[in-house]
Amino acid sequence: MxxxxxxxxxxxxxxxxxxxxxxxxxxxxxxxxxxxxxxxxxxxxxxxxxxxxxxxxxxxxxxxxxxxxxxxxxxxxxxxxxxxxxxxxxxxxxxxxxxxxxxxxxxxxxxxxxxxxxxxxxxxxxxPSPERQLIAIEQMAMINGLFEEDLPARQVIAALYDGLTPEETCSTYAMSTTDYDSTRKRIRRAIIRAGMRFEP
Amino acid sequence: MMTTRSDLGFERLLSAIAQDLIDASEEEILTTVNEFGLRPGMKGSVALFGVTFALRRYIHKPSAFRTGKSSINVGTTRGRRRPKGDTPSST
Incomplete structure (x- = not known):
């Protein structure tokens, strides 16, 4: 029924x-x-x-x-x-x-x-576990891959990875403060775009 | 030559970028999202997929961070068995 x-x-x-x-x-x-x-x-x-x-x-x-x-x-x-x-x-x-x-x-x-x-x-x-270290290595490669054509971005990423201050980064890579700030902004925007990609 | 442990360096990088995202203006976030072709304010936008709505199978799967019977059912644990013919609630 x-x-x-x-x-x-x-x-x-x-x-x-x-x-x-x-x-x-x-x-x-x-x-x-x-x-x-x-x-x-x-x-x-x-x-x-x-x-x-x-x-x-x-x-x-x-x-x-x-x-x-x-x-x-x-x-x-x-x-x-x-x-x-x-x-x-x-x-x-x-x-x-x-x-x-x-x-x-x-x-x-x-x-x-x-x-x-x-x-x-x-x-x-x-x-840390080998798995965590491996994930870190793989993900670093992927993040760097987002900036294949952008050397300053990869330099800033390497500096952040090593814990350098902005001043140390600018000194190490002969970068002006303005260039450093605009590079950080480019990195941020690329991460936002990567974060918005559709994932089912 | 400095050798940074991979997980520590990676976490430092993530923290720095996350702080940049926290500090970024709302305008910058929305402008970048819009440039990507998403329109968060529009009905049916997928911009918040996985945040405020998801595929049904993801709503009712157990949370990866909760195991066992002590989990509090707040929408991320396995859902009730649905009677046949019952229409699913909107996601």
Missing amino acids: KTSIKLTKLPVDIERISTLPARRALDAGLVTEADLLRLKVIARLYARGLPSHISWSDLLQEAFTRMLEGSRKQPAGVPMVAFLAGVMRSIKEQYWRQYRKGARQRLKSLANIGIIELQDEELTDPA
């Missing part, structure tokens, strides 16, 4: 659980669409430092989730975009800490059943 049920008003809870956290934040007036565009680009940037099975959308939505559920609170005086960018960064670091912890536990388990021999220093080695 066919029955027809008309739902003229979705229960609030069903609406809530099927709406992305960023959408809920937008609807609540906590962020603007311009903020969300900026955060999308930042999320796509930060996600470059994560394994490929973790999407930038996961990172972004998790940051909004933690803000909405109250586990991360916006400090006074910190703008929402800067706050959420910080949350995304800390989520990323948390992921790698748990990844390393898991890797060490697996090593210990293998050692306990005699498959491998483990030295004590292997468990306390502060070096």
Whole structure:
């Protein structure tokens, strides 16, 4: 027997659980669409430092989730975009800490059943995982690839990578302050464009 | 010659660029997005795809950062089983 049920008003809870956290934040007036565009680009940037099975959308939505559920609170005086960018960064670091912890536990388990021999220093080695280092190397190549025809941009990127100040960068690469600033702006725009590319 | 550990250098670069993005004016962000052919203010624009809307299979997949039954259902965990014939809510 066919029955027809008309739902003229979705229960609030069903609406809530099927709406992305960023959408809920937008609807609540906590962020603007311009903020969300900026955060999308930042999320796509930060996600470059994560394994490929973790999407930038996961990172972004998790940051909004933690803000909405109250586990991360916006400090006074910190703008929402800067706050959420910080949350995304800390989520990323948390992921790698748990990844390393898991890797060490697996090593210990293998050692306990005699498959491998483990030295004590292997468990306390502060070096990052090979996967994280490999991701960094690959992503650096991809970012540099965005500026194949732009040597000053690649120089500034190398300087940022090495932690040089703007003054040190200008001195190292015989660059004027004006050229340095305009190069940073070009890099920023290219990253924004890269962050807006459609991804299904 | 300075040798920078790859992950540290990369994170420094990401942080510097992210700070530039945070500091950039709204006008610059919107102008660059518009130059790319996206019109964020238009209905149906894909500019916020993955942010305020996504393919249904991505809405109801478990978050990569949450595992186990203790996850709070805030829209990134596995959705309820939908009765046959029930129309999906808009994304």
